Amino acid sequence: MHADEKFTYETWPAAPEKSTLESKNKFLGFWFFLGGETVLFASLFATYLALKDKVPSSSHPLAKDLFELPLTFVATMLLLTSSLTSVYAMYHMKNFAFKKMMVWLGLTALLGLGFLGLEVYEFTHYVHEGHTFTSSAFGSAFYALVGFHGGHVAFGLLWCFTLMFRNSKRGLDLYNAPKFYVFSLYWHFIDVVWVFIFTVVYLMGMVG
Amino acid sequence: MANQQLNSGNPRVDIEYRRRKSAEEMRYQLVSFALMIFLTLIAFAAVAIEGFTSWFTVPFIILLAVVQVIFQLYYFMHMSHKGHEAPSLFLYSGVLVGAITILAFSTIIWW
Numbered sequence: 001m002h003a004d005e006k007f008t009y010e011t012w013p014a015a016p017e018k019s020t021l022e023s024k025n026k027f028l029g030f031w032f033f034l035g036g037e038t039v040l041f042a043s044l045f046a047t048y049l050a051l052k053d054k055v056p057s058s059s060h061p062l063a064k065d066l067f068e069l070p071l072t073f074v075a076t077m078l079l080l081t082s083s084l085t086s087v088y089a090m091y092h093m094k095n096f097a098f099k100k101m102m103v104w105l106g107l108t109a110l111l112g113l114g115f116l117g118l119e120v121y122e123f124t125h126y127v128h129e130g131h132t133f134t135s136s137a138f139g140s141a142f143y144a145l146v147g148f149h150g151g152h153v154a155f156g157l158l159w160c161f162t163l164m165f166r167n168s169k170r171g172l173d174l175y176n177a178p179k180f181y182v183f184s185l186y187w188h189f190i191d192v193v194w195v196f197i198f199t200v201v202y203l204m205g206m207v208g
Numbered sequence: 209m210a211n212q213q214l215n216s217g218n219p220r221v222d223i224e225y226r227r228r229k230s231a232e233e234m235r236y237q238l239v240s241f242a243l244m245i246f247l248t249l250i251a252f253a254a255v256a257i258e259g260f261t262s263w264f265t266v267p268f269i270i271l272l273a274v275v276q277v278i279f280q281l282y283y284f285m286h287m288s289h290k291g292h293e294a295p296s297l298f299l300y301s302g303v304l305v306g307a308i309t310i311l312a313f314s315t316i317i318w319w
Contacts, residue, residue, distance in 0.1 A: 014226055018291070028294055035298035042306025046313030073252055080248065084241045087284055091234055095227075188284045192277050198248075199273040203255045207262045 003175040012096040016177035023178035030182045034189050041193050044145040045200060051141040052205070061131050063138070063205030072202040075118045076194065079153075082111035083191040086184045093180055098172045101180065102164060108187065109160045112153055119150045142201070149197055152190050159183055240283040247276045 001019050013019045018027045053062045089104035123143075126132075133143045163183055167176045251269045254260060260268075282288040287295060 010223060014222075031295035031298045034295075035302035038299060038302030039305045039309070042302075043309050043313075045306075046310040049310065050313040050317050069252060069256055076248055077245075080241075080244060083280065083284055084237075087234075087237050087241075091230060091237075094230055185285055188280055191284075192280050195273050195276050195280070199251060199269050203251060203269050204266055206255050207265050 001174055003173065005174060007096065007173060009096045012094075012172075013174075014094070016094065016172075016174055017181035018178065020174050020178075023174065026178050026182060030185060034185070037189065037193075041145075041148070041196075044141075044148060045196065048141040048145045048201065051137040054138050055136040059130075060136050060138075061126075061129050063201075064208055066126055066129065066131055067202050067205045069202075069206065071118065071122060072198055075115055075122075076198050078111050078115045078118070079191050079194050082108045082115070083188055085111060086187045090181060090184050093172065093177060096172055101172070102168070105160060105164055105180070109157055109164075112157050112160070112187075116150060116153050116157065119146075119153075123147075146197060146201060149190070149193050152193070156183075156187055156190055159186070237283050240279040244276050244279055247272045 001013060003020055003022065007013075016023075018024045055062065085104050085108040089101045089108060092098075092100040092104060131139050131142075133139055160183060163176075163179055167179075170176060251272045254265050254269055281299070286292070287299075
């Protein structure tokens, strides 16, 4: 099987994400990247844990003064649901249903956009309360960790829209199926990181 | 290759089999999504309801997060499928290095 071959529903391979040599390499390489991302985010988590609530004066807000459960909860639900919609997109990709896949990818991106909007609102709110990147070691560690995750979401959105736009007229083949699959892996990984952020940063911040 | 063995040479038989397979997988994924929502709700509730000491709440919500991430990795990211030996090696190596880093950084501020 090669990348430019035309397929029908009947001839579409069971594992289109790794049916060519290039896509096998892509799959392996992307998981290697995710291993590296794990280390990267773990060191940001470690920094945050070491510097949490380390502020220069008693007037500076602490984690328990800043975080609010409802906002974090809504953001979590948005991202978790977008993980499910990208599962649906891959389900349709494997069934060679290009249009349905695009619809679910679009939904995924919309939910991600909603998440990012909430995060922007949250950060501006914190800045008004005097919690900025340079106000304290706590602030630096917080924005480095949560902001880096938000940056990943923004990059993921850009990636998703680019994929959808570039392949809008192409249909599914073994050239672009691995691209969609790798994007869905990335998107799930963003959600994996968020699970630890809402637990370690927000929930543990509320507990004290 | 795992996917080549699925092809019997008769497209109709293959399609039937694959449709059933992916419907079955979708069911597992929906169940794991429901569980992930449920675990999230418990974690938020454990913090919202006051009265638990942080010595209970913190390890409890971390455990919930780990369980939820396992569902995400094995069902949403397909690590339960065949051919994920190298991805497991990469990911768990990352987890090992990351865990040591977190351990080092959080103990250095205790002592």
